[in-house]
Amino acid sequence: MTTIRIDGRDCPTRSDINLLQACLEAGANLPYFCWHPELGSVGACRQCAIKQFSGPEDRKGRIVMACMTPVSENAIISIDDPEARDFRAGVIEWMMVNHPHDCPVCEEGSECHLQDMTVMTGHNTRRYRFTKRTHRNQDLGPFVKHEMNRCIACYRCVRFYRDYAGGDDLAAFASHDNVYFGRAEDGTLRNAFSGNLVEICPTGVFTDKPFSAVYTRKWDMRGAPSVCVHCAVGCNTIVNAREETLRRVLNRYNTDINRYVLCDRGRFGHGFINAPTRIRTPLRAIDGQQVPVPMADALTAFARMATQGRIVGIVSPRAALETCFSLHALVGPEHFSTGQTRQEQECTELAHTLLTRHPGALPTLHEMESADAVLVLGEDVCATAPRLGLSLRQSVRQASFHTADNAKVPRWMDAAVRTLGGECPSNLHILTPAPTDLDNVAAETFRAAPDDIARLGFAIAYAIDPFAPPVTDLTPDDAAHAARIAQALMAARKPLVVSGMQYGSPTLMQATASIAAALVRTIPAAGLSLVLPECNSMGLAMLGGLPLETVMEQARAGEISTLVVVENDLTRHLDLADVADLVAAVPNIVVIDHTMTPLCQHASLVLPIATFSESNGTLVNQEGRAQRFFQAVFPPAPIQAGWRWIQALARSLDPSMHPITGLIDWRDLDEALAALAMAFPDLAPAVMAAPEADYRINGEKLRSQTYRASGRTVIRSFVSVRDQPPPASPDTPFSSSMEGAYEPDMPGALVPYYQTPAWNSVQALNRFQSEIGGPMRGGPSGIRLLSPAENQNTEAQPYAYATDIPAPYIPQADTVLVLPDTRLFGSEELSMFSPPITARSSAPTLGLPASATGSGRMVLHLEDGPHDLPVEPVPGLPEGTVLCPTHMVARAFRFPRIARLEGLTDGGERP
Amino acid sequence: MTSSALLTIILTPLLLLALATLLTWVERRLLGLWQDRHGPNRVGPGGMFQAVADGIKILFKQDWIPPFADRDVFILAPAIGMMTALLSFAVIPITMGTGIAGDLNVGLLFILAMMGLGVYAVVLAGWSSNSKFALLGGMRAAAQMISYEVFMGLALLGVVMMAGSFSLHDIVTAQAGLWFIIPQCLGFGVFLLAGIAETHRLPFDLPEGENELGAGFHTEYSGMKFGMFFIAEYAGIVLVSSLVTTLYLGGWRGPLLPPAVWFLLKTGGMVAFFILLRASLPRPRYDQLMALGWKVLLPLSLLNVMATGTILMLRASL
Amino acid sequence: MFNTLRTLLLTALHAFHRRATVQYPEQQPYLPPRYRGRIVLSRDPDGEERCVACNLCAVACPVDCISLQKTETDGRWRPEYFRINFSRCIFCGFCEEACPTYAIQLTPDFEMGEYARPNLVYEKEDLLISGTGKYPDYSFYNVAGIPIPGKERGASERERPPIDLHSLLP
Numbered sequence A: 001m002t003t004i005r006i007d008g009r010d011c012p013t014r015s016d017i018n019l020l021q022a023c024l025e026a027g028a029n030l031p032y033f034c035w036h037p038e039l040g041s042v043g044a045c046r047q048c049a050i051k052q053f054s055g056p057e058d059r060k061g062r063i064v065m066a067c068m069t070p071v072s073e074n075a076i077i078s079i080d081d082p083e084a085r086d087f088r089a090g091v092i093e094w095m096m097v098n099h100p101h102d103c104p105v106c107e108e109g110s111e112c113h114l115q116d117m118t119v120m121t122g123h124n125t126r127r128y129r130f131t132k133r134t135h136r137n138q139d140l141g142p143f144v145k146h147e148m149n150r151c152i153a154c155y156r157c158v159r160f161y162r163d164y165a166g167g168d169d170l171a172a173f174a175s176h177d178n179v180y181f182g183r184a185e186d187g188t189l190r191n192a193f194s195g196n197l198v199e200i201c202p203t204g205v206f207t208d209k210p211f212s213a214v215y216t217r218k219w220d221m222r223g224a225p226s227v228c229v230h231c232a233v234g235c236n237t238i239v240n241a242r243e244e245t246l247r248r249v250l251n252r253y254n255t256d257i258n259r260y261v262l263c264d265r266g267r268f269g270h271g272f273i274n275a276p277t278r279i280r281t282p283l284r285a286i287d288g289q290q291v292p293v294p295m296a297d298a299l300t301a302f303a304r305m306a307t308q309g310r311i312v313g314i315v316s317p318r319a320a321l322e323t324c325f326s327l328h329a330l331v332g333p334e335h336f337s338t339g340q341t342r343q344e345q346e347c348t349e350l351a352h353t354l355l356t357r358h359p360g361a362l363p364t365l366h367e368m369e370s371a372d373a374v375l376v377l378g379e380d381v382c383a384t385a386p387r388l389g390l391s392l393r394q395s396v397r398q399a400s401f402h403t404a405d406n407a408k409v410p411r412w413m414d415a416a417v418r419t420l421g422g423e424c425p426s427n428l429h430i431l432t433p434a435p436t437d438l439d440n441v442a443a444e445t446f447r448a449a450p451d452d453i454a455r456l457g458f459a460i461a462y463a464i465d466p467f468a469p470p471v472t473d474l475t476p477d478d479a480a481h482a483a484r485i486a487q488a489l490m491a492a493r494k495p496l497v498v499s500g501m502q503y504g505s506p507t508l509m510q511a512t513a514s515i516a517a518a519l520v521r522t523i524p525a526a527g528l529s530l531v532l533p534e535c536n537s538m539g540l541a542m543l544g545g546l547p548l549e550t551v552m553e554q555a556r557a558g559e560i561s562t563l564v565v566v567e568n569d570l571t572r573h574l575d576l577a578d579v580a581d582l583v584a585a586v587p588n589i590v591v592i593d594h595t596m597t598p599l600c601q602h603a604s605l606v607l608p609i610a611t612f613s614e615s616n617g618t619l620v621n622q623e624g625r626a627q628r629f630f631q632a633v634f635p636p637a638p639i640q641a642g643w644r645w646i647q648a649l650a651r652s653l654d655p656s657m658h659p660i661t662g663l664i665d666w667r668d669l670d671e672a673l674a675a676l677a678m679a680f681p682d683l684a685p686a687v688m689a690a691p692e693a694d695y696r697i698n699g700e701k702l703r704s705q706t707y708r709a710s711g712r713t714v715i716r717s718f719v720s721v722r723d724q725p726p727p728a729s730p731d732t733p734f735s736s737s738m739e740g741a742y743e744p745d746m747p748g749a750l751v752p753y754y755q756t757p758a759w760n761s762v763q764a765l766n767r768f769q770s771e772i773g774g775p776m777r778g779g780p781s782g783i784r785l786l787s788p789a790e791n792q793n794t795e796a797q798p799y800a801y802a803t804d805i806p807a808p809y810i811p812q813a814d815t816v817l818v819l820p821d822t823r824l825f826g827s828e829e830l831s832m833f834s835p836p837i838t839a840r841s842s843a844p845t846l847g848l849p850a851s852a853t854g855s856g857r858m859v860l861h862l863e864d865g866p867h868d869l870p871v872e873p874v875p876g877l878p879e880g881t882v883l884c885p886t887h888m889v890a891r892a893f894r895f896p897r898i899a900r901l902e903g904l905t906d907g908g909e910r911p
Numbered sequence B: 001m002t003s004s005a006l007l008t009i010i011l012t013p014l015l016l017l018a019l020a021t022l023l024t025w026v027e028r029r030l031l032g033l034w035q036d037r038h039g040p041n042r043v044g045p046g047g048m049f050q051a052v053a054d055g056i057k058i059l060f061k062q063d064w065i066p067p068f069a070d071r072d073v074f075i076l077a078p079a080i081g082m083m084t085a086l087l088s089f090a091v092i093p094i095t096m097g098t099g100i101a102g103d104l105n106v107g108l109l110f111i112l113a114m115m116g117l118g119v120y121a122v123v124l125a126g127w128s129s130n131s132k133f134a135l136l137g138g139m140r141a142a143a144q145m146i147s148y149e150v151f152m153g154l155a156l157l158g159v160v161m162m163a164g165s166f167s168l169h170d171i172v173t174a175q176a177g178l179w180f181i182i183p184q185c186l187g188f189g190v191f192l193l194a195g196i197a198e199t200h201r202l203p204f205d206l207p208e209g210e211n212e213l214g215a216g217f218h219t220e221y222s223g224m225k226f227g228m229f230f231i232a233e234y235a236g237i238v239l240v241s242s243l244v245t246t247l248y249l250g251g252w253r254g255p256l257l258p259p260a261v262w263f264l265l266k267t268g269g270m271v272a273f274f275i276l277l278r279a280s281l282p283r284p285r286y287d288q289l290m291a292l293g294w295k296v297l298l299p300l301s302l303l304n305v306m307a308t309g310t311i312l313m314l315r316a317s318l
Numbered sequence C: 001m002f003n004t005l006r007t008l009l010l011t012a013l014h015a016f017h018r019r020a021t022v023q024y025p026e027q028q029p030y031l032p033p034r035y036r037g038r039i040v041l042s043r044d045p046d047g048e049e050r051c052v053a054c055n056l057c058a059v060a061c062p063v064d065c066i067s068l069q070k071t072e073t074d075g076r077w078r079p080e081y082f083r084i085n086f087s088r089c090i091f092c093g094f095c096e097e098a099c100p101t102y103a104i105q106l107t108p109d110f111e112m113g114e115y116a117r118p119n120l121v122y123e124k125e126d127l128l129i130s131g132t133g134k135y136p137d138y139s140f141y142n143v144a145g146i147p148i149p150g151k152e153r154g155a156s157e158r159e160r161p162p163i164d165l166h167s168l169l170p
């Protein structure tokens, strides 16, 4: 702690930051552009000029760039100094010289950092009378819109895109005031984080393209804190809605997880909500036709079905915890299925077990960024958990930070640290069958089949801890490799091992956990992270239930008369033949979902459920963090939250059949959660993921619109000219209107948008953090359910290592090992209903080892028949394996599996 | 009781009500005249039936009693206001021998008593409405009316001393030679101001003070109950005007024209004067109003009583 | 005292002044062009809708009686719907002041009485006029930087043609 004096006011501050940060943390309004909390300072824009005085006697002072000047003890600075003020006004005037007269037709308007800063400096009249330079725009693909005239050359975009996110197709071109930020030629931005340019760019150069089509000013939108549903990382988002339609998804800062960055799947994947595939009314099969029916009709139909025999419920890892639990309460534990195959379920439950048994750390994404040695085994994290991949990419910079510390260069001094980093070796080791996006920053990559990777993993564990089981008949090459990686990990202060269930291989995860546990022997901070596939995979693993195979057996035996399928596309888990069997064997199928799935056409009853933007619920991410999402949209009547539908079903039953679980008495989400906590003590803390619905600030609900929201008396006047009361929900502490409390220290889990006086852009976030880049002032969002604290790996209490080491993979002459090619855009279910994501995804191809690519197309024989696919060489792919896009060729996830590939000329030996 | 008395009892209030109603139109026309407008001139000849139209409208308005109000008192208040205003007319002599209740020997006192009772209407309305604006209005009214009653009484004392009687007839008769406005000019001034304050007319309408209190004591009133306050106010104007006529302007006395016409002319003139006040003067602050009363009008009226007394004694001793 | 009497006299003398009001509707008053009556949406000199759906009028409106939704054709922003609830409008003119394109204008027409309130909800079709209204020459897209059909990039007022990125000249 040090103290600096800002305009005569003493402000306590931290010593390892720069003056700009210190000023912002002290609540001062100091304009800036090129500095970004996550990107550090480069001093490019000259906007943050302040006066620094050498001592109390110094009256003159000198102008310094606040972002480039470290905080020093008792520094005396002035923001209001006339000279500094003029300097800043001058800078912004120069910037605005070429700025187009665009604000009314600019998507950034109303949340534009440039607008804010211009107002803050007081520049309001244009003196420049000459002509403006203009630029041509580029088509950057379905996500991001480009309008180069608005650029102020702060360089944030390229620093983020190239330096931070590792992209290479966005650069600065030309010179002096002609400088241009774009691609070498028109084309889609290839980086998985391109959408963040929308928030990173302080002006309207990069804007959200899908949002532009349904554009609304920030002040008009209702916001709600939410959680991304497109992978298991659980990034925090803000959903924005107007006129009861979802307009966009924005990043919501969570200091532990996504911080300032969201992947493109999360940002643009919400399109399924407004897609034509959306189910909006209950449908009932009448004479083979699905007819829209009123809710009461649907419920009576269900009550009739229920009298016919056993009801079995199937949920899914993409359904909220409350939904899963309510179905659990309706059908009872013995008839409750997780909606996953045995393999998937074993993997997720294993992940849960391994994480709970892990004796070291279970790092958050932010903690991963400071891991100084990382080993990734058999998981393409950039596709399965993109944001986690980005954190690993940052971890590579640890060495340069240590060098910088030694050289006394502050870590936020971005350009200098990156220059130093040029010579620092990476300590990221990647062992995967196929190339990943992280390869370009890895110290070493190794391509092998999953079983071989698991073997290597066990070998590494043995090399670290001799109590671990040894791997016999290892090739000398592999042994040396294992020793090398073991050494690198053991030399680290904070090593991290990452794997996941992409390849459906429990041994791989066990090998990973063994390495992490072995490391704990010497390094207690050694971390383990396991990637899961879906947003609530972990929650469901903690809830437990029958695998789909058991349900199939019961169905075939004719024991099931009604099957309630909630938010699950069974065809993504079961082969089509199995699904057909199920449809044939079960007389009544009730599908409760928001999006039409293939099963819907066979269902006797289809009920429309609210999506994440329309309801409130809890999800448990892969690190076991329960997080609450809140509704921004109040959907029209028959659409309601999953647990409310299931409750309605329960209430429709004959009173003698009412479940004894109290399901029918829950009045709001909090009561549902309380019941969940009673039934599943492990999940009990999930109640505290966010404040309850009766949370109030100064006796008021929290507002979810800015105080300037417009159109209140007219927006629904075409329906009725009378004023409508704003919609309300008993499940949230939010009011749906502009009425209510809103303040920078409101609970972190309840921040519906960022805005403070003078800061209308997302940069207002600075005011909500207790220190910039640190935790939120109102406390964390979400709560961890797993704590590995009591485990140890010591002589006295050794870790129980897994011992089932697989045999090496031997390529076969007539068959191939089909491995999943998980794609960022294409493999995930819901995002593929979103038009921009569909546009961004590419057609399925078959990845073959570079040596084996013969003709342009090949036929892959899977259980559901032959698939004729174009072939693409994948460098490094082990012989005898092929990569097949997950869920894109055969819908069901069945990996790894052995299949026949026609046209494959040469099985080949393993090199 | 004769049937003609009964007729008088029934007809006079109706007549007075009609007059008060008409006055609302007259006031608006006059205000229009003095403010370069036309005023209501559409319904009937010269817009005369505007008042009828308004009456019909107000009858059909929802008669809303706020749920938080003290119901009985709330209903009673406007009735009191209306009644006191109307009762006072009983003793006003229109011509020699013509008056509704004939010549009451304590006529002036009766009128003062009625005016005193009138305060209740306002205070109770303000109190029973159970709303802060109404209450504030009621409080102001109470303070204002009670204070001004003092000066009013004192101002009248001069007249009574000169006429030697409380009977309004006698007072008019006493003005046979000289209207009391000349010898009692001080008293006249004080009485006039007090009269305005008593009827809480502009510029002394602080109990209503619409720009700070909503509508003061009758904020919560609507429909015909509001209408009764309204009519009571106009009846009050006519009352004060006819009192001024009777006490200071020689009542029905005047050359050529019949006495009743004189009385009506004088009263009408006073009413017009009231309206002119409204058309031209801004409202003082409340403290100014009270200061004017206690610091200026009270000494003046005492002075008036003293002077009148002195002169009368001197004259008697001469 | 004297002042008060003088005031009374002066007011009374107004009885002999000319009336400032007229006998509407037989006599129509003169309403200046900037009178704040019925709101219209005007068009550019080239006949296209002027409104660019920037929402500034909506946010400026003190009674929140304007709402609209942006849509886009060929780079031109325009409102998909534009709705004013005149039963709420107080004719303050803030919307006109806020409008950066002179699209929304108040006109000297105030005869908007309706028997049913819903008829006071005006949609874009009801609001749009075919002319430019009070500002005959202004066209927002002539000054804005974005290109529209008929106006290339860099062809707005005070703009240079776009930079050639491949040029090596300084």
Ligand code: SF4
Pocket: A099, A100, A101, A102, A103, A104, A106, A107, A108, A109, A110, A112, A113, A114, A115, A150, A202, A203, A204, A205
């Ligand atoms: S970038 Fe900001 S300042 Fe520039 S046109 Fe867009 S909204 Fe206006």
Ligand code: SF4
Pocket: A150, A151, A152, A153, A154, A155, A156, A157, A158, A181, A200, A201, A202, A203, A205, A206
């Ligand atoms: S495009 Fe945006 S982020 Fe990039 S330099 Fe220009 S203003 Fe900065």
Ligand code: SF4
Pocket: C039, C057, C060, C061, C062, C063, C064, C065, C066, C084, C088, C089, C090, C091, C092, C093, C094, C095, C096
């Ligand atoms: S005139 Fe005023 S109230 Fe009417 S629409 Fe415009 S801003 Fe709103």
Ligand code: SF4
Pocket: A104, C050, C051, C052, C053, C054, C055, C056, C057, C058, C068, C095, C098, C099, C100, C101, C102, C103, C104
């Ligand atoms: S301010 Fe003007 S341009 Fe903007 S939305 Fe309103 S009418 Fe259209």
Ligand code: FES
Pocket: A020, A031, A032, A033, A034, A035, A042, A043, A044, A045, A046, A047, A048, A049, A065, A066, A067, A068
């Ligand atoms: S923020 Fe300091 S120079 Fe840009």
